[in-house]
Amino acid sequence: MLDDVAGLLICPVCGADVALAGAALRCTNGHTFDVARQGYVNLMPGGARPGTADTPDMVAARAAFLETGHYHPLAAALAALASVAEPDVVLDAGAGTGYYLAAVLDALRSRPGPGPVGVALDISSRALRRAARAAPRIGAIAWDTWQPFPVRSGAASLILNVFAPRNAPEFHRVLRPGGTLIVVTPAESHLAELIAPAALLTVDEQKDSRLAATLGPYFSQSERRSLTIPLRLTHPEAAALIAMGPSAHHTDPAATARHLATLPSPLPVTAAFDLTVYHPR
Ligand SMILES: C[S@@+](CC[C@H](N)C(=O)[O-])C[C@H]1O[C@@H](n2cnc3c(N)ncnc32)[C@H](O)[C@@H]1O
Numbered sequence: 001m002l003d004d005v006a007g008l009l010i011c012p013v014c015g016a017d018v019a020l021a022g023a024a025l026r027c028t029n030g031h032t033f034d035v036a037r038q039g040y041v042n043l044m045p046g047g048a049r050p051g052t053a054d055t056p057d058m059v060a061a062r063a064a065f066l067e068t069g070h071y072h073p074l075a076a077a078l079a080a081l082a083s084v085a086e087p088d089v090v091l092d093a094g095a096g097t098g099y100y101l102a103a104v105l106d107a108l109r110s111r112p113g114p115g116p117v118g119v120a121l122d123i124s125s126r127a128l129r130r131a132a133r134a135a136p137r138i139g140a141i142a143w144d145t146w147q148p149f150p151v152r153s154g155a156a157s158l159i160l161n162v163f164a165p166r167n168a169p170e171f172h173r174v175l176r177p178g179g180t181l182i183v184v185t186p187a188e189s190h191l192a193e194l195i196a197p198a199a200l201l202t203v204d205e206q207k208d209s210r211l212a213a214t215l216g217p218y219f220s221q222s223e224r225r226s227l228t229i230p231l232r233l234t235h236p237e238a239a240a241l242i243a244m245g246p247s248a249h250h251t252d253p254a255a256t257a258r259h260l261a262t263l264p265s266p267l268p269v270t271a272a273f274d275l276t277v278y279h280p281r
C-alpha cells in the first residue's frame with residue numbers, strides 16, 4: 001500500500017515531504033498526484049513516457065509466463081541473497097509486475113515484526129497495476145529510472161534491479177550506507193535455443209564490461225552467482241517467454257508461432273542468469 005511507503009518519498013516537483021491525502025499523494029507545498037484506482041501513483045511530471053516501457057501485451061505475457069513458476073528458482077535465489085541483507089526497505093527499479101519484489105518481501109516476512117516494505121518503480125503503468133497488489137506492503141510508483149528518483153536519500157536498505165535499466169548515481173543516493181544492490185542480468189547462454197527459431201536478440205557480449213563501467217564508480221561488487229534453469233516449455237509458454245522479452249518490440253507474434261510449430265513440444269530451453277551483489281562505495 002502506498003501509505004506504507006509515503007514517508008520514504010519526496011515530491012518530484014519541489015522535493016518536499018509527501019503524505020497520502022485521501023486518494024492522492026500531496027506534498028507540503030500542495031503538489032498533488034492522484035492515486036490510480038488500481039493502487040499505483042504516477043509521479044512523472046507531465047506523464048512523460050519514453051518508448052522503453054513494456055507494452056500491455058508484454059506485461060500480459062510476462063504475468064502469464066511468471067505464473068507458470070518456471071522462473072521460481074530465480075525468485076528463490078534472489079530472496080536468499082536478499083535475506084542476508086535483512087532489509088527493512090526494498091526498492092525495485094524496473095519492478096515490472098512485482099514478481100521478484102513480492103518473492104523477496106514474502107521470504108523476509110517470516111521474521112518477527114511487520115516485515116519490510118517495498119517500493120516498486122517502473123515506467124509501465126500496466127505493469128504497476130499488478131505490482132501494486134503483488135504483496136501487501138508494496139507501494140507502486142510510475143517513474144522513469146533516468147530521472148532523479150522521488151525517493152529520500154538513504155531511504156532504501158536493498159535495491160533490486162532485474163533485467164531493467166540502471167541509474168547508478170541514483171541507486172547510490174537512495175541506498176543507505178552499508179546497503180545492498182542486487183542486479184540480475186541474462187547470462188550469455190540465456191535462451192540460446194530460442195535465438196535462431198524466434199529471432200530473439202542475443203545477449204550483448206559486452207554486457208559485463210558495460211555493467212562494471214556503469215556501476216563501478218559507485219558500487220563495489222561483493223558476490224556473484226550464476227544460475228541456470230533447464231526448462232521444458234509448452235509452445236504457449238515459449239510464446240509467452242518470447243513475447244515478454246525485449247525482442248517483442250521487433251518480432252511478429254504470428255511469425256514466432258509459425259516457427260514454434262516446427263519445434264518439439266515440450267521444448268528444451270535454458271534460462272541462464274547472473275546475480276551480482278554490490279555495496280555502495
Ligand atoms: C524486462 S522487464 C523486467 C521487469 C521485472 N524486473 C521482471 O523481471 O519481471 C523491464 C522493465 O523495465 C521497465 N522499464 C523500461 N524502461 C524504463 C525506464 N526508463 N524507467 C523505469 N522502468 C523502465 C519496463 O517497463 C519493464 O517493466
Ligand SMILES: [Zn+2]
Pocket residue numbers: 011012013014015016027028029030031
Ligand atoms: Zn511539491
